[in-house]
Amino acid sequence: MSPTDPLEPPRPADGVGAVGQGVPLLTVRGLRKTFGANEVLRSVDLTVGRGQVLALIGQSGSGKTTVLRCLNGLEVGDAGTIGIVGTEHAVSIDLAAAPSRAGLASLRDRSAMVFQHYNLFPHMTVLENVLEGPVVVQRRPVAEATAEALAMLERVGLADKRDAYPFELSGGQQQRVGIVRALALRPDLLLFDEPTSALDPELVGDVLALIKELADEGWTMVVVTHELHFAREVADEVAFVDGGVIVEHGPPEQVLRAPREERTRQFLHRLLRPF
Numbered sequence: 001m002s003p004t005d006p007l008e009p010p011r012p013a014d015g016v017g018a019v020g021q022g023v024p025l026l027t028v029r030g031l032r033k034t035f036g037a038n039e040v041l042r043s044v045d046l047t048v049g050r051g052q053v054l055a056l057i058g059q060s061g062s063g064k065t066t067v068l069r070c071l072n073g074l075e076v077g078d079a080g081t082i083g084i085v086g087t088e089h090a091v092s093i094d095l096a097a098a099p100s101r102a103g104l105a106s107l108r109d110r111s112a113m114v115f116q117h118y119n120l121f122p123h124m125t126v127l128e129n130v131l132e133g134p135v136v137v138q139r140r141p142v143a144e145a146t147a148e149a150l151a152m153l154e155r156v157g158l159a160d161k162r163d164a165y166p167f168e169l170s171g172g173q174q175q176r177v178g179i180v181r182a183l184a185l186r187p188d189l190l191l192f193d194e195p196t197s198a199l200d201p202e203l204v205g206d207v208l209a210l211i212k213e214l215a216d217e218g219w220t221m222v223v224v225t226h227e228l229h230f231a232r233e234v235a236d237e238v239a240f241v242d243g244g245v246i247v248e249h250g251p252p253e254q255v256l257r258a259p260r261e262e263r264t265r266q267f268l269h270r271l272l273r274p275f
Contacts, residue, residue, distance in 0.1 A: 010087040025050040031080035042244035055235035073108040111189040112182035118174040120166040127162040172203030192223040
């Protein structure tokens with residue numbers, strides 16, 4: 001991020017997966033995850049280029065959120081590999097080899113999650129929530145992190161809420177704080193888990209507009225969403241997840257308007273014609 005534009009995505013150094021070099025920022029191969037007897041992910045493959053947006057769609061329980069949590073190291077997959085080509089160097093995790101804490105931390109350092117239900121610390125102010133990651137976790141200088149946080153809050157229209165607590169904010173404001181908190185970590189990859197599903201309908205637009213702005217500015221994102229119009233407008237690729245596998249993926253116009261797979265067509269039919 002630059003001092004003049006605190007929402008600018010990190011840019012890779014020469015030779016580190018720069019745009020146009022054909023090196024994807026995120027590569028996932030054979031990702032599997034089981035909870036007890038329930039095999040939630042059965043072999044997921046993903047590739048996301050730097051500056052691209054991947055939208056994951058599918059019914060509840062299909063495994064979409066588990067994919068995100070594995071990418072961020074909040075869940076540890078049972079098998080497969082996850083690789084992120086960061087702005088400084090690449091990290092690759094072989095999940096079948098019981099990755100170390102350091103390996104998972106390295107993966108976590110390169111991504112940031114925006115949660116469905118905000119997950120702000122209720123006893124901290126807006127500014128304190130934003131500073132927790134860069135100052136406490138990343139050990140960045142307080143003055144530098146504070147200046148950057150205040151600039152980001154100004155950018156999203158929340159500068160006057162810096163000293164407010166989460167309970168004093170609307171759902172839309174809390175989610176915008178959640179997005180700023182993720183950006184403050186300077187991640188290479190932004191992960192959004194149904195970022196508007198907990199919002200009242202009249203608050204959805206502001207949050208989606210902010211995410212679209214980030215996409216236009218070149219942030220690399222994986223977004224779990226049920227907002228098909230948003231996915232069609234913002235995503236470079238849409239992947240339909242069902243039963244722990246990616247059934248179909250491709251450009252939004254193809255997947256959402258002319259899906260090739262019957263399971264995709266059935267899902268879209270139910271979603272678009274619920275009654």
